[in-house]
Amino acid sequence: xxxxxxxxxxxxxxxxxxxxxxxxxxxxxxxxxxxxxxxxxxxxxxxxxxxxxxxxxxxxxxxxxxxxxxxxxxxxxxxxxxxxxxxxxxxxxxxxxxxxxxxxxxxxxxxxxxxxxxxxxxxxxxxxxxxxxxxxxxxxxxxxxxxxxxxxxxxxxxxxxxxxxxxxxxxxxxxxxxxxxxxxxxxxxxxxxxxxxxxxxxxxxxxxxxxxxxxxxxxxxxxxxxxxxxxxxxxxxxxxxxxxxxxxxxxxxxxxxxxxxxxxxxxxxxxxxxxxxxxxxxxxxxxxxxxxxxxxxxxxxxxxxxxxxxxxxxxxxxxxxxxxxxxxxxxxxxxxxxxxxxxxxxxxxxxxxxxxxxxxxxxxxxxxxxxxxxxxxxxxxxxxxxxxxxxxxxxxxxxxxxxxxxxxxxxxxxxxxxxxxxxxxxxxxxxxxxxxxxxxxxxxxxxxxxxxxxxxxxxxxxxxxxxxxxxxxxxxxxxxxxxxxxxxxxxxxxxxxxxxxxxxxxxxxxxxxxxxxxxxxxxxxxxxxxxxxxxxxxxxxxxxxxxxxxxxxxxxxxxxxxxxxxxxxxxxx
DNA sequence: CGTGTGACTTAGGATCAGGTGC
DNA sequence: GCACCTGATCCTAAGTCACACG
Numbered sequence: 001x002x003x004x005x006x007x008x009x010x011x012x013x014x015x016x017x018x019x020x021x022x023x024x025x026x027x028x029x030x031x032x033x034x035x036x037x038x039x040x041x042x043x044x045x046x047x048x049x050x051x052x053x054x055x056x057x058x059x060x061x062x063x064x065x066x067x068x069x070x071x072x073x074x075x076x077x078x079x080x081x082x083x084x085x086x087x088x089x090x091x092x093x094x095x096x097x098x099x100x101x102x103x104x105x106x107x108x109x110x111x112x113x114x115x116x117x118x119x120x121x122x123x124x125x126x127x128x129x130x131x132x133x134x135x136x137x138x139x140x141x142x143x144x145x146x147x148x149x150x151x152x153x154x155x156x157x158x159x160x161x162x163x164x165x166x167x168x169x170x171x172x173x174x175x176x177x178x179x180x181x182x183x184x185x186x187x188x189x190x191x192x193x194x195x196x197x198x199x200x201x202x203x204x205x206x207x208x209x210x211x212x213x214x215x216x217x218x219x220x221x222x223x224x225x226x227x228x229x230x231x232x233x234x235x236x237x238x239x240x241x242x243x244x245x246x247x248x249x250x251x252x253x254x255x256x257x258x259x260x261x262x263x264x265x266x267x268x269x270x271x272x273x274x275x276x277x278x279x280x281x282x283x284x285x286x287x288x289x290x291x292x293x294x295x296x297x298x299x300x301x302x303x304x305x306x307x308x309x310x311x312x313x314x315x316x317x318x319x320x321x322x323x324x325x326x327x328x329x330x331x332x333x334x335x336x337x338x339x340x341x342x343x344x345x346x347x348x349x350x351x352x353x354x355x356x357x358x359x360x361x362x363x364x365x366x367x368x369x370x371x372x373x374x375x376x377x378x379x380x381x382x383x384x385x386x387x388x389x390x391x392x393x394x395x396x397x398x399x400x401x402x403x404x405x406x407x408x409x410x411x412x413x414x415x416x417x418x419x420x421x422x423x424x425x426x427x428x429x430x431x432x433x434x435x436x437x438x439x440x441x442x443x444x445x446x447x448x449x450x451x452x453x454x455x456x457x458x459x460x461x462x463x464x465x466x467x468x469x470x471x472x473x474x475x476x477x478x479x480x481x482x483x484x485x486x487x488x489x490x491x492x493x494x495x496x497x498x499x500x501x502x503x504x505x506x507x508x509x510x511x512x513x514x515x516x517x518x519x520x521x522x523x524x525x526x527x528x529x530x531x532x533x534x535x536x537x538x539x540x541x542x543x544x545x546x547x548x549x550x551x552x553x554x555x556x557x558x559x560x561x562x563x564x565x566x567x568x569x570x571x572x573x
Numbered sequence: 574c575g576t577g578t579g580a581c582t583t584a585g586g587a588t589c590a591g592g593t594g595c
Numbered sequence: 596g597c598a599c600c601t602g603a604t605c606c607t608a609a610g611t612c613a614c615a616c617g
Contacts, residue, residue: 160606236581247581298610341585379575441585529583553603554603
């Protein structure tokens with residue numbers, strides 16, 4: 001108990017009304033760390049590993065060779081067959097070549113990287129063969145040395161203390177910059193953030209940091225500017241840290257405040273569907289989508305800089321279709337667009353007549369690539385939301401709807417008389433309902449079909465085993481009836497137990513199969529980690545006597561330590 | 574109000590490690 | 596003892612949103 005108090009006291013002493021340690025906007029008073037771990041320097045490949053151009057061996061200069069190895073390492077990936085990837089890569093590669101190389105190497109198709117590729121495959125095989133002690137030792141040393149910092153009297157785990165190594169940029173979806181060279185980050189690119197009175201991290205010998213600053217209004221320890229989009233990257237703390245935990249808690253408290261006023265907000269936006277002002281109607285319909293369908297806000301994006309994806313406010317006319325009647329339902333809207341990470345959102349939903357009529361109006365005289373909500377953007381929408389509730393933004397609706405759905409579904413799906421595996425299936429189904437709402441998809445695992453077959457084979461075997469056991473039970477019963485002695489009675493009991501055990505095992509396997517099948521293309525992790533108030537899950541575990549380890553693994557328990565300590569079995573979101 | 578920037582959360586895929594079944 | 600599979604962890608891209616500036 002004591003340990004628990006010590007562990008959580010650093011922010012559980014605060015309450016829901018004062019989340020943060022400091023009232024002046026500072027995030028910490030003391031911060032000390034060792035700086036980042038740089039990517040290992042380039043190791044030239046052995047001279048017997050050859051690169052061929054137009055069938056002829058060619059020794060590359062170190063700079064050109066390094067970039068060539070980046071491509072070679074990706075040879076098995078579909079990426080390297082894509083035109084844009086190849087074009088971007090070749091352009092950036094040429095920049096690293098010597099003048100002679102550039103003059104000679106003019107066609108990527110004539111480049112043969114296969115020896116390099118084989119070499120790296122062999123290397124990774126060799127690495128696999130290393131004993132785990134060898135691998136672990138180096139990792140552990142780096143982790144202990146660089147993986148922690150001191151922030152306000154606590155030793156905290158750092159999330160990403162390694163600098164991203166150079167390589168070829170892999171964007172998601174149809175990214176116009178895929179294949180570009182992501183350059184190596186050097187000490188002179190690095191900004192260090194720490195407190196003045198801390199021991200500052202030293203740059204590697206003979207190098208200098210770009211800057212050392214002492215900004216306690218931010219939470220990052222290290223930053224640098226990345227060369228593909230020109231955006232800033234950060235080294236920050238692990239989710240188990242006080243600073244991340246408090247923020248997470250705060251996020252769910254904001255969503256709970258939305259719960260209290262969501263009815264009012266819904267009434268209001270329904271009212272606004274009738275507004276005389278187009279701007280307000282658009283705002284109200286967009287908000288309805290965000291609330292009902294858990295769409296993301298949808299910021300504008302710079303054309304040509306990223307893949308063409310949209311969210312609610314950036315939907316275009318081409319992304320929806322209107323059906324006055326469809327499959328026996330009235331006023332159906334069909335959504336089909338690429339959202340974050342170029343994940344497809346496809347949904348057909350019946351909507352209120354007013355919404356439907358408004359959409360028709362918004363689409364009048366527009367081209368397919370015109371904005372659906374031409375009088376709206378995320379900034380306008382969020383300003384409006386801020387007026388409706390302090391701290392309300394578009395994404396709060398996702399958090400709110402995800403969490404409230406989990407809580408409701410758990411109530412509906414959990415039945416008291418089921419055993420633990422069945423209850424966990426119910427939990428996963430509730431989790432799945434949320435993942436579907438939030439459109440959290442995954443590529444079906446490559447081995448899915450096979451592993452499903454394996455599981456089915458196990459189930460069949462278990463069924464056979466069960467019928468054998470039942471037959472044995474039956475005959476032992478018959479036997480006992482004839483003999484009427486203690487020994488045969490006992491035998492019946494034993495057989496009965498065996499049947500029960502096998503039935504339980506079979507049921508467990510069947511549950512597992514159902515769970516896996518239903519989960520084929522759905523990712524549960526994202527909602528569990530980012531949208532579901534962990535106190536709902538903790539309360540559910542406590543209520544039904546489910547060990548919390550069945551729901552959260554070690555990392556998740558660390559991240560949600562605050563909730564595990566805080567929530568009782570009667571917690572209501 | 575529009576635009577750019579910075580800080581932070583959310584996201585799926587790749588890779589790793591450890592357990593399981595043969 | 597080993598191959599295989601799965602869940603955990605790592606990686607870093609891609610979002611959200613506030614705020615400064617003109």
